[in-house]
Amino acid sequence: MAAMKYRRRTLLLAGGATALTRSARAQQAKAAALIPRRLLFSSPERARVAISPNGKLIGFLAPLDGVANVFVAPVDNPEAARPLTKVTDRDVKFELLWPCDNRHLVFFRDQGGDENWQGHRIDVETGEIKALTPGPGVLAYVQQTSPHFPGELLIGHNQRDKRYFDVYRVNVATAATTPLYQNNGFSEVVTDPHFQVRYGIRFRADGGWDVVHLSGDNAGALVRSIKAEDAYTTQLIEFSDDDRELFWLDSEGRDTAALVAQDLASGHKRVLAEDHEADCGGPVLDPLSKVPIAAPVIYTRRRWTVTDPAALPDLDRLQATVEGDIGGFGMSDDRAHWIVYAERSGMPGRFFHYDRAAAKVNLLFAARPALEKMPLQKMEPVVVTARDELKLVCYLTRAIDAKPDRPGPTVLLVHGGPWGRDMPDFNSTHQWLANRGYNVLSVNYRSSLGFGKKFVNAGDLEWARKIHDDLLDAVSWAVARRIADAAKVAIYGASYGGYSALVGATFTPDRFACAIDLFGISNLVTFAKAVPPYWGSWAPVLKTRMGDYTTEQGRQFLLSRSPISRVDKIVRPLLIGQGANDVRVTPAESEQIVAEMQKRKIPVTYVYYKDEGHGFHRAENRQSFTAVVEAFLGKHLGGRVEPVGDDFKGSSIEFKAGRELIPGMG
Helix, strand or coil, X not given: CCCCCCCCCCCCCHHHHHHHHHHHHHHHHHHHCCCCHHHHHCCCCCEEEEECCCCCEEEEEEEECCEEEEEEEECCCHHHCEECCCCCCCCCCCCCECCCCCCEEEEEECCCCCCCCEEEEEECCCCCEEECCCCCCCCEEEEECCCCCCCEEEEEECCCCCXXXXXXXXXXXXXXXXXXXXXXXXXXXXXXXXXXXEEEEEECCCCCEEEEECCCCCCCCEEEEEXXXXXXXXXXXXXXXXXXXXEEXXXXXXXXXXEEEEECCCCCEEEEECCCCCCECCCEECCCCCCEEEEEEECCCEEEEECCHHHHHHHHXXXXXXXXXXXXXXXXXXCCEEEEEEECCCCCCEXXXXXXXXXXXXXXXXXXXXXXXXXXXXXXXEEEECCCCCEEEEEEECCCCCECCECEEEEEEECCCCCCCCCCCCCHHHHHHHHCCCEEEEECCCCCCCCCHHHHHCCCXXXXXXXXXXXXXXXXXXXXXXXXXXXXXXXXXXXHHHHHHHHHHHCCCCCCCEEEEECCCCCHHHHHHCCCHHHHHHXXXXXXXXXXXXXXXXXXXXXXCCHHHHHHHCCCCEEEEEECCCCCCCHHHHHHHHHHHHHCCCCCEEEEECCCECXXXXXXXXXXXXXXXXXXXXXXXXXXXCCCCCCCCCCCEEEEECHHHCCCXX
């Protein structure tokens, strides 16, 4: 299948009271400590842990001289870990895969954040590295692995035509490549565990999509037509290895997506898992049969629905043993060894090894052990009712010094997408801001995924309107409950969240004390025209859900929802961050609004990174940007500020405007 796709007793004795007072003072002193930005925004000590198909080894990402590299270790002796890569410029992509030969690990890297991910394999015994895909300037991904072909992979990349991804059969050991399918019009090609090309997916003008046979006697025939209303809540998952069933996440005839098995002979569908509040997420599949084992459902918190009865005792044992919510798990081919990730509220996660035969769960390591000793805050799920009665799942992290019934400075942290969602998972930004004295509120506004198709579709053509109203309603909720000080609320976001920050500064200029835009869209027309070529087949989605940039009427509509059209309304401080190599939201989006502000003599701070794209992946750049944000918020909201120190060291940070507007920037 194409890859693009968690009563203390009171002592009344004098001595006890004194001890209690000392303890309270000690706790207050500990709580007052600033958590260093370097701890919060450095690469995790352990991430993306993956077990080999034979269950003997684990591969994972870990920092080497501050940069995330690929490591390997025996599953029963993680202390014996050794690095397999020694990259020094930027983190390896947060993705790691074992081919079925147990001999190699596959990882990806881009150049300067350009998102042209090149695939590499490394021999875990010799350390030899080979490129599996062409580069630079070519975007690649793993299409399919299969135990039937342990020494091979199916890989998709767009070297031939930047608009479409062809499929290639690649020998992992030698990197020899054989073309399998030339794609001339499909946004996605669907393959099966036997390395057969089965279907193509193509978007229609109305925003829906069709599934078409690509091989056999039925080549070209329609398999299924997905309505536009189901387009974001329906997804092909995988064929069973015996080729009897096809598994879907499917919202047809219902609101929330269910996990469904479709009989390929009769077409009959049966529901494996469903929930009335939230969509089923992508299931964990049996490594050999490809039959779903369990599927997550996330409304406010993550929970698992077991679809394979044989796995029920295992999930029960894990839930009873590991502290917190299980975020995900993977397993060896024989299901004898599992790697499990779990998180406690507000705490970074931990990785566990589950020995199924021995029924034992052992801690492998913590993702961020240094942070476990820090004064972290719990993230609280709350449900806010929007003005039109829509239910908005939000996450609130209270400031470390928050007092009941005493409103405090608050940061509205807006997720990207808009077809993404905020999760009940550890969030470094939440913890950082809460530690500096801010309440942090994240809102799953309409268009967010995971809450059913009505919720997603309610955001169509509502950019800078009802979606923004949802954000305002959440702020009003926090103000009404005396959490947020109405005069001290900042809006901060990246990508679509950055667009939301600009909307806050231009459409509701008096609502927010300041705004922080990280690679956000300022002009919806220029944004749509500049999307990368491989988004072309997805263009109908943008037209139907954001607005039609191909007609004059549509462009006027989009300009009416663009912050660039309301620059003269800006009255509050604005900080903008941008990567030079961003292919999703190009630098032009930041540069044009900065230019318009300067033309009107409106103060603005613009920070630029020559070696970043859509997201800051170098630790030095993350640390420098958060240092700027912290000083900016400290000036305008009054929170605590850690001195910059040497957080600019090794960073490519460049102030293109307004450095003098932020204290401590030199």
